[in-house]
Amino acid sequence: MAKIKVAIVGAGFIVQRKHISGFQRLKNQVDLVAICDVNLDQAKQVAAKFGIPRAYGDMEQMLAAEKPDLVDICTPPKTHLPLAMTAIQHRCHILTEKPMALTVEDCQQIIDAARQADIQLCVGHNQLFYPSLVKARKLLESGEIGEFRGMHIYMSTPINFMTSVKDHWAHKLPGGLIGETGPHMVYLALSFINPIVDMDVHAMKLMPEYPWSRYEDYRVVLRGERAFCSATLTYATNHWADTIRLIGTDGTLEVDLIGLSLLKYRRPELKAVSDGVQSLTHSAQLLRHVAVTGTKYLFGRHQPTHALYIESFVKALQKKQPSPVPGEMGRDTIKVLKMITDQVEALSLEQPEIASVI
Numbered sequence: 001m002a003k004i005k006v007a008i009v010g011a012g013f014i015v016q017r018k019h020i021s022g023f024q025r026l027k028n029q030v031d032l033v034a035i036c037d038v039n040l041d042q043a044k045q046v047a048a049k050f051g052i053p054r055a056y057g058d059m060e061q062m063l064a065a066e067k068p069d070l071v072d073i074c075t076p077p078k079t080h081l082p083l084a085m086t087a088i089q090h091r092c093h094i095l096t097e098k099p100m101a102l103t104v105e106d107c108q109q110i111i112d113a114a115r116q117a118d119i120q121l122c123v124g125h126n127q128l129f130y131p132s133l134v135k136a137r138k139l140l141e142s143g144e145i146g147e148f149r150g151m152h153i154y155m156s157t158p159i160n161f162m163t164s165v166k167d168h169w170a171h172k173l174p175g176g177l178i179g180e181t182g183p184h185m186v187y188l189a190l191s192f193i194n195p196i197v198d199m200d201v202h203a204m205k206l207m208p209e210y211p212w213s214r215y216e217d218y219r220v221v222l223r224g225e226r227a228f229c230s231a232t233l234t235y236a237t238n239h240w241a242d243t244i245r246l247i248g249t250d251g252t253l254e255v256d257l258i259g260l261s262l263l264k265y266r267r268p269e270l271k272a273v274s275d276g277v278q279s280l281t282h283s284a285q286l287l288r289h290v291a292v293t294g295t296k297y298l299f300g301r302h303q304p305t306h307a308l309y310i311e312s313f314v315k316a317l318q319k320k321q322p323s324p325v326p327g328e329m330g331r332d333t334i335k336v337l338k339m340i341t342d343q344v345e346a347l348s349l350e351q352p353e354i355a356s357v358i
Contacts, residue, residue, distance in 0.1 A: 002320060004030045007066050007092075009059055009083055010074035011037035011046040014097060018126075018306035019074055020050045025307055029314050030070075036062045059083060065089040070095060070317065076169045077179075081106040084121075088113045093120040095313055099183040100330030102174070104338065107331035114327065122313040122323040123330035125187045127242065128309040133263040136246055136253045137191075144263070145248030151192055153185050153231040155239035159207075163235045166212050175341030176214030177235045178203075182340060185220070185231045187333045188244065193224035196336050201343040206236045220340060 006023055008015055015035070023032045038045035040057030047055035056062035061073070063086070071087040073080060073096040080101045087094050094114065100123045101107045114121045127133070136299055140148060162168045162177055173179025190196065199222050203215040210216075216236040222229040242257035251266035303311075312324040 001029075003028075004070055004314060004317060005066065005068040006030050006032045006070045006072060007036065007062055008032070008035045008052075008072045008074060009036050009062075009067035010097075011039070011043045012074065014306075015074045016046060016050075018304060019310070020046075020052070020071055022304070022310035023072075024050070025303070026311060026314055027316065033068060034062050034066045039058075059086055063087070063092065068092055070314075077102050077173070081110060083266055084110045085113060085128035088117050090123075091117060091119065091293050093122075093317055095122045095310065096330075097124045097125065097332055098126075098187070099179075099337065100327065101334065104335050107234060107327065107334050111327040111331060120313075120317055120323050121327040121330075122309070123325045123327060123333075124306070124309065125325045125329065125333070126309050127183075127184050127188060127257055128191060128325070129305040130255070130257045130260070132255050132260050133188075133244065133257065136244075136255050136262050139253060139262075139264070140192075140246055140248065144251070145246065145253055145266070146250030147248060148192070148227060149247045149249060150228040150230075151189070151247060152227065152245045153188055154241060154243045155181055155185060155231070155233045156237045156239055157181055157233075157235050158238055158240060159236060159271075160238075163207065163210055163213050163216055166210075171212050171214070174338070175344040177216070178218045178233055178344065179337070179341060181233060182218075182337050184242075185233060185334050186222075186336045186340070187329065188227040189231070190329075190332060190336065191223050192220050192246070193222065193229050194332075196222045196224055196339075197213040198223040199336075199339060199343070201340055203344055203347055211214070215344070218344070222336070240330055279335070 007017060023030050034054045034056060035043050035047050035052050036056040038057060040055065043055040044056060045225050069092065071092040071094055073083050075083060075092065077099050080096055084094055084096060101110060110121065139145065162170045162180060170177050170180035199220060202219040204217040206216040207213065216234065218233040220231040240258055244255040244257065246253040251264060254263040254265060309324060316323055
């Protein structure tokens, strides 16, 4: 089977930390032939650092010269539509970082053009690929915690990642910082509760020392037809966190995406003996998680989620199978995210310290 030729557009943080290694793990399936960035010097530096053969400062020039099979778009969201359309014109399959685009209309334009050109499209919803979440979904579907009742998502992004960075492009997104990590929350919710029919949004300004940041705390409630998702997204801490609680009639599943853990909680009655048994059960689960996860890290068997969805998409292309995250999923995520950011935009500017819309 011929190798898939890959070219990357963008040479920033996410490319260097996640995407390049994801492709280089697949050296028997792909050839990473080039990288492109409007900052040509940075593209050259990244190419030299990671052993990528060629660097370009112009995407059109790169595509014409390299003729890749797959283009990986890792640039700010406002550029995704024109870059995707250029890739489609060159008949390249597309892997694009989230969010897929800034508007539902832009997403649909990409979907329609890709379909007409028989181009495969995959959106980088990487958190769907955490093994702990995949396992939790299987347990839920098997009835392990009874009937699904709802979920809670908690995400914490450190201050120095975006909040305190005055010129970070996320501050210019609709809704502010939630426009950057909000897609993760939305697509995770949609993977369990779809469609979303209504929502409430609350936002608070916690850090006046960063006037360029609109809000640093967002509380969102998404209502489906038979279940709720509540979510907390904070940008005012000094630590990372990504956790999901799945709530069923007979128990809950606690998923720590970063810690790679999955714990099952079930307490049908409040009695000393029952509580003691549950404490031992929870401790055993945690010890087993520590042993398994520690072994994976120690022996280099842990694969980042970006590598997992890159591998899934490469396999889909090789076997001519559907994309693991098709454009329609990216579009639906933007549809819900727009509902959220529209409410954030409508918050009163007269009281920036605390605002809400119900």
